[in-house]
Amino acid sequence: MTTETKTIGIQSLQIGLNILEILAMEKEPLKFTDIQNLTSMTKSNLYKYLSTLSQFGLIYRNPHTNAYTLGHKLVQLGNVALGQSSLIEVVIPYFKKITEKTNLTVLLAVPTKKGPLISYILSADYGINIGAQMGTHLPLSSSTGVVFSAFEKDILMKEWEEKELSKFNESELQEFQGEKEKTRGVFFASKTEPLIKHVSSFSVPILNFNHELMGAITIVGITETVPKSADHLTGQYVLIVAKEISEYFGFRK
Structure with a gap:
């Protein structure tokens, strides 16, 4: 009898990464409602994730349009990865x-x-x-x-x-x-x-x-x-x- 080994992940991290992937794949700024529709998250939960990602520079919210894009930190990390x-x-x-x-x-x-x-x-x-x-x-x-x-x-x-x-x-x-x-x-x-x-x-x-x-x-x-x-x-x-x-x-x- 074989035992299947399942990879254990951190769900909150997986959700955050999913939001980043959505912003990357859409290739255009997304508003809060757009992201909510694509993730099916509650407003309160989504707000917490977007706030945290913004704090770390992983996403950016345009104060004039209230639309979200990928942040400068990802560009910085990507350049480091490419350089390595x-x-x-x-x-x-x-x-x-x-x-x-x-x-x-x-x-x-x-x-x-x-x-x-x-x-x-x-x-x-x-x-x-x-x-x-x-x-x-x-x-x-x-x-x-x-x-x-x-x-x-x-x-x-x-x-x-x-x-x-x-x-x-x-x-x-x-x-x-x-x-x-x-x-x-x-x-x-x-x-x-x-x-x-x-x-x-x-x-x-x-x-x-x-x-x-x-x-x-x-x-x-x-x-x-x-x-x-x-x-x-x-x-x-x-x-x-x-x-x-x-x-x-x-x-x-």
């Missing part, structure tokens, strides 16, 4: 686990106006020429490029995408659009790399709390060793890793 954990610092231990488990090369690509930029590479022990190094911009026709096209919202990246798409013929455009739509659904793209023959890759996105693309994890290896489907055990493993990293930055699917 850059994306590269966070991914390094995960990348080590990936290479140990798969014996494949793993790289991190981040957004720039010139396209996905390789900002970190951890090579497999046997080594492989992937046709790129740190500082290389990857093309739209790569698995990383497909992930960036599927999830990147930055208008500067869209200019890069349009420039890249102008190089495609009609059949290539149709094929790419199909890959892009599929990638949005499964969070996974695979390709035979355009940079060098006999090398393939697959990529998965890293997203933040606002569902914005922070970067992509790309696994590279000899074509025969790289899975082409998210259903493959290696693909599933890397997807789980990407999900953990994304959740660290506040992502919730």
